[in-house]
Amino acid sequence: MNDAPQKLLAACILVSLFGVSQAASAPAWQRLHLPVPEQKPGYDFPVYANHKLNGDLRSIREVIIVQHGIQRNGDDYYAAAMELLQASGRSPDEVLVLAPNFPGKPDTGFDGMPVWSVQGWTGGEAALPGTGTQAGLSSLQVLDDIAQLLADKTRLPLLKKLSFAGHSGGGQLMHRYAVLNHVDEALRVRGLEVQYVIANPSSYLYFTPERPDRSGAGGFVLYDKTACPAYDDYRYGMQNMVAYARSTTGMDLYQRHWQRQVTYLVGSLDTDPNHRVLDKSCGAEAEGPTRYQRAHAYWRYEQYLGKHASASNAAPASASHHYFDVQGVGHDQGKMFGSQCGVKLLFGDRAATGKQASQCLAVQP
Template identity: 60%
Template structure:
């Protein structure tokens, strides 16, 4: 894989990202376990082709430790960092693969690696015992995606609070004085938590008021968080009505709706959340070929099915829903693109013309070989 990536760097600039997508796709397809660290938090054994996770201490009071993959030592000198990109893993909790894919795409984009900090958080799940994540919070297999609290004492921390704490870490001007932009990006299961974080967090406006550009990229999630009990209705999905409770009695429960919301957001009001969320900087990406109603990792719970039969249709339905809810004069600061000819594929989504621009700030003119993007077909 290192040989393949060396070839990428010899290509003409306009072709670097397209070639890196091939390498990144192979990296993201791996499902290897993270390497256990020593007591100092450093990897116990080095493997040249594998990234190594770092143990960072987060939170107030006693806090907690958490594993991340990162392009710089987080306990080192970060004074030159100008931009931070979070790359959130999906259902397999394989932060190493997502970090490797993001690093390949970032390097091919030509950005200065000394000024960009790439971080791939890795939420330990209950099946991950024995992988070195001792003394850290662990979540249920899907609980981390929706913001549930960790299941092991004494760490009752929400996965959304972890993102709060990571964002606080990289926007600490005493350690990263030059940071001006933070992008939180996720694909598939990672996009589910990024979307809910973009809706529910209470830190966004404060961070932007300090002059830091905070953005979210949501690519191909299985479901979205609805603010009211209506869902796409009618033969074309272009109208909205309450879903049939005889078909799905709990369709409006969190993580699909506002009922029984996680403690992190307890007491939140749906419409108030929507109005706040409309002003946040969110980019949606949907692959035009992510249209298989029987995809092996598509959420097929009835609450998800209430949003539509495929990821592509769920994305289009949610974009229509945002417009449906909007009151006159409300400015929605969201962007949305469909990535033409791409399915459920991290590397090709983020390596597309609109994806590389949203995640890495790469102009479309410098990525002519990336997949083309079009306006949502609503």
């Protein structure tokens, strides 16, 4: 049963709660109205949250945006994040957990909202034609709109930190968002700490046409186009860029990204080259055979570009990027974010970690 929509607030937020989920442990999702000033009247979007978003948010000091994977199961990711919050010792009164839920073409119950192809949202592609008032809307723009809405000091006057976290397909989206978004610096100017926590994505966005050298030399070389003519196309490289970031160039993006606060996590057991939801396209295979190998190759690649940029004085060395192997964990979002480093990243250094929390091995540059 659906509740009636709430009245439009002065802050341009419209939230109406929908009926009880079929899963007893899952909350009802909330209909969030995201204003787009240049495209009024905006659009509605489904999210899970531990506070009523049309209620009093004046006590909120931190927001954790946790992004689901390709199953579009925001309720599961929300529930896992809430378990970690409750175990952390942090007061839920001051932490807003928010799980966006991107509707896919097979999904029902999202009338009037933008809908994406099953996996199109993971790369920032546009919503499908004829779906909602904002068909053509990039999933990256949705995250922009959520972030800027949350940064409104009239609604969240105590907000100090905004974390974007994603695993698997959600990690793909959050990785590309960390690279491509246009709001990070503006949010920091407004006094917010902004961080990105990216766990076990299938692929990464490369800034140049180079890829890991398969000869064993450990460097980076141009990939063989005869093996994969489109290996450097977006979502793996800079060619045929998604519309959201079409005016950008690779090294300009890298130099900006290099200064953002980004932490990459990979499970030490996420090593199956035939995992059922691993991206096996030739563009992804150019990055390595498994998520674990792709992660380590990309971490080396970031350092490789950093050394070249520093040598040319194009960008200083970064102390803002960190890399962790999560020991004994495969492709499991609960164990990744519930690891010792995952909990500390999301809930702070003083957060309590469970006895079964996996250890994390910091990967040095």
